[in-house]
Amino acid sequence: MIQFTFENMESLMEIIRKYHPEVFLNNEIDLKKLKQILETKNREKSGLHWTGKENSKKQAYTRSEFKYLLNAEKSIDADISKNIFIEGDNLDALKLLLEHYSKSIKAIYIDPPYNTGSESFVYADKFAAQKNKKVNNPFDTLHGNWLSMIYPRLILSREFLRDDGVIFVSIDENELANLKLLLDEIYGEENFIDIFSWAKTETPANLSRKSKKVLEYVLCYQKVKDKIKFKGIKKTSPSSNGLLNQSNAINTLIFPKNLVKTKIPDRVIPKGTYQTDKYTLELLEDTEVHNGVFVKEVILRGKFKWTQPKLDTEIQKGTTIHIPTIKLSPSYEKTAYDEEVPPNLINTKVGVETNESASKSLTELLGAKVFDFPKPPSLIKYLFGFSDDPNGVFMDFFAGSGATAQAILEMNEKDGGNRKYICVQLPEEIKKNSPAYAAGYRKISEITHKRVTNVSQLLKGKVNDAGFIYYELK
Ligand SMILES: C[S@@+](CC[C@H](N)C(=O)[O-])C[C@H]1O[C@@H](n2cnc3c(N)ncnc32)[C@H](O)[C@@H]1O
Missing domain, CATH: 3.40.50.150 (Vaccinia Virus protein VP39)
Known part of the structure; x- marks a missing residue:
């Protein structure tokens, strides 16, 4: 045992540098890293080992002779x-x-x-x-x-x-x-x-x-x-995506007037149930189509992918909404997709x-x-x-x-x-x-x-x- 003095501090540093060069970087000592190393020292060594590993590690911490x-x-x-x-x-x-x-x-x-x-x-x-x-x-x-x-x-x-x-x-x-x-x-x-x-x-x-x-x-x-x-x-080419999702809970969506596009000829569409063997939709109010657009609100109850706030945000972003046929199943096309x-x-x-x-x-x-x-x-x-x-x-x-x-x-x-x-x-x-x-x-x-x-x-x-x-x- 020796007394700890400033003089032997340097030797201590040399010993640390010899066995744990990785705690020195840019001439500074990383005490947190040193503590971590010493704490885990006695644990069984895991990871990859080969002859020459310790020497090659030291190469990372020696100074370069080059300029x-x-x-x-x-x-x-x-x-x-x-x-x-x-x-x-x-x-x-x-x-x-x-x-x-x-x-x-x-x-x-x-x-x-x-x-x-x-x-x-x-x-x-x-x-x-x-x-x-x-x-x-x-x-x-x-x-x-x-x-x-x-x-x-x-x-x-x-x-x-x-x-x-x-x-x-x-x-x-x-x-x-x-x-x-x-x-x-x-x-x-x-x-x-x-x-x-x-x-x-x-x-x-x-x-x-x-x-x-x-x-x-x-x-x-x-x-x-x-x-x-x-x-x-x-995704670059806009493709049409269905808005129904049969695994979601029933919800009501209000599609604003003069926005939803359709192929249905001009007519009034009465409220009531619209369905196929895959889904059922409830139209809660009468609506009307004129020149390929729903000129009245479309209020639908069914199982949708989106909630009303999400629908509103998408409409604001320019996403187009279609209800192409009298089956009333809505779909959407985004103008720009997120990565x-x-x-x-x-x-x-x-x-x-x-x-x-x-x-x-x-x-x-x-x-x-x-x-x-x-x-x-x-x-x-x-x-x-x-x-x-x-x-x-x-x-x-x-x-x-x-x-x-x-x-x-x-x-x-x-x-x-x-x-x-x-x-x-x-x-x-x-x-x-x-x-x-x-x-x-x-x-x-x-x-x-x-x-x-x-x-x-x-x-x-x-x-x-x-x-x-x-x-x-x-
Ligand atoms: C697989 S190639 C890289 C090809 C490169 N990605 C490309 O698309 O052209 C590996 C390159 O690393 C270089 N190389 C090998 N050891 C090196 C070292 N110690 N220092 C710098 N370059 C080295 C090799 O000369 C070789 O040109």
Whole structure:
């Protein structure tokens, strides 16, 4: 035992920093977090474990040796733009960015390498340990390196999000289960939103004897899960919806005169019972039709979807009401529909394209097929639209071909918004035998740069800020 003094306070800090680097951020100690850790220390450890986990966690909390260096030649409108492109390893980029963007990002989309084991992609996607290396068990061999790569980056990702911020992570079946456990640990299971399934292809490869792979997944978490509804697409074509609902209680609705449309020829309609084998309606007062409109109030008693206040609000919003036939069953057509809560299947029905069409558009934009399986910007626009902020900052630190940057500019083009993007891409060497090399690219970040430049030129004048600042990590 030693006496507690200010002198040994520093050693105490060093010990805490060594064993719990996660409680230090930006040189501040999070006492609440430390207390939580110490309290749960003796509980049985749950979650995902692999050899190297503790070391990889520490990587999130060490300082970066790198600095940003502006590359003015590669930037567009660097003096006024708020969009950022960083060429470098995202672990360093995230550490540096955190000094400016802690708790300020509205949404993150990332599409990391999936650990498919493929060696034919333009980027590295084989993380399994080599056979001649000594590894503890088959799980570590296959997944350990990938997990150690992604873990510190995901830990840091959370620090960027605003409380209402959302993260979307694309993945396939190779690491889906592991990624879910990791994200549960980092973001908290209580903040899990869903695993969205994206229909990535309409022409699945016939490679497996057991299943044709049509889906990829997008895991979604909110920093602090709130009660606000996510928005999917709006129904566009007005269709007629019946106003009766036989499972509701009987109610009276008064439809104002000169409003309800009908196909009934001019006549007086006497009060009384009107029915089919499915429903019964009571017309409480005589009413009258003239020139396709009820010129007197229609007072109906029956089982309706809406109450009188809801009917009145809808009429005020411009919803049209029809009582087309003498059976007197009312229906409505809204002029504008609210966005629906998104289904967890994402496909062309909600306006999201496939890998094939993304690849085709990118080939047209760049003049050659230089990137494997790019994501369609329509997927990223759809995801960001779930919980949007037209003035928000959006991030993608596995930028690849730059689909997220394009998505953000296109969202701004559509609604005049001021969304900003931050994208990070490693200057990963391109293999000599690849089509990208043949097209003149030597590093993947050159492909990203080409795309953001082309998109910027296409959208100049159509968005408030089509430029970007290009930084290199040195
Ligand atoms: C699956 S691709 C992303 C594709 C992208 N969503 C698109 O639509 O074009 C993953 C990308 O992450 C990049 N990457 C891998 N490790 C990285 C790292 N440590 N830092 C930054 N980028 C990295 C790879 O070079 C690759 O371009």
